[in-house]
Amino acid sequence: MAVLKIRKYGDPLLRRRTTPITEITDATRALVADMIDTMYDEVGIGLAAPQVGVSLRLMVVGDERGRAPRGLVNPSIVAEGGSLTAEEGCLSIPGIFADVTRSEWVHLEAQDLEGEPVKIEARGLFARVLQHELDHLDGVLFIDRLDPVTRDRIKRKIRKDGLADDHTHRAFAL
Ligand code: NI
Numbered sequence: 728m729a730v731l732k733i734r735k736y737g738d739p740l741l742r743r744r745t746t747p748i749t750e751i752t753d754a755t756r757a758l759v760a761d762m763i764d765t766m767y768d769e770v771g772i773g774l775a776a777p778q779v780g781v782s783l784r785l786m787v788v789g790d791e792r793g794r795a796p797r798g799l800v801n802p803s804i805v806a807e808g809g810s811l812t813a814e815e816g817c818l819s820i821p822g823i824f825a826d827v828t829r830s831e832w833v834h835l836e837a838q839d840l841e842g843e844p845v846k847i848e849a850r851g852l853f854a855r856v857l858q859h860e861l862d863h864l865d866g867v868l869f870i871d872r873l874d875p876v877t878r879d880r881i882k883r884k885i886r887k888d889g890l891a892d893d894h895t896h897r898a899f900a901l
Contacts, residue, residue: 822891
């Protein structure tokens with residue numbers, strides 16, 4: 728078990744569409760254990776494999792209180808609805824927070840680490856976490872979902888000031 732280095736905004740791997748996992752191995756399970764360690768070290772409640780430099784369809788999530796962490800293999804959203812706007816941040820874009828509009832609820836299907844099918848019905852914050860992490864697997868970051876004016880303002884700020892260092896406050900980052 729180990730805390731992994733988080734890839735930051737500007738790293739091309741964060742923009743790549745990830746590859747499905749065809750075989751769940753001990754290496755997959757070891758990676759998930761490390762990702763969970765990393766997520767808690769960073770005080771996150773979700774983390775996607777590209778954020779630790781692995782371009783596979785794999786994420787770890789905790790529940791609404793950040794407990795009961797688990798790995799989800801090859802996740803996909805099979806149904807969603809409603810609309811909810813709330814502040815969001817990302818461990819890969821430290822120090823940046825903005826209101827993001829997403830589906831209020833989602834039904835997600837995935838496999839667990841034994842390859843068994845998993846179905847999750849989520850709403851509110853947990854649904855937001857799942858959508859945010861799934862975006863990571865498609866090379867999408869939360870700032871892509873902002874209106875163009877806000878997005879450009881944030882990009883200018885990052886160019887001018889850089890990203891926050893690793894010791895700033897990062898409540899609710901994914
Ligand atoms: Ni993120």
